[in-house]
C-alpha cells in the first residue's frame with residue numbers, strides 16, 4: 001500500500017481561522033474574537049504599521065483636501 005502525503009498541513013482544524021488582510025490580501029491567522037473586535041477589518045502587522053503612520057498624518061491629509069476644495073470652490077465662483 002502506497003503512503004500518501006500526510007494530511008493536516010492544510011487542515012486548520014481547531015486552530016485560529018485564517019482571514020485575508022484588508023490591506024494586502026495576505027492570509028493571516030487571527031482569532032474570531034479579534035475579527036469581531038476589528039469588525040472584519042483584519043490587517044496584518046505590516047498594514048497595521050502603515051495604518052498607524054497614515055493615522056498620524058490624517059490631519060495633514062484632511063487639511064490638504066480642504067485646501068484643494070477651497071481652490072475648486074474659489075475657481076467655480078470665479079468662472
Ligand SMILES: [Zn+2]
Nearest residue numbers: 021024044047
Ligand atoms: Zn496586510
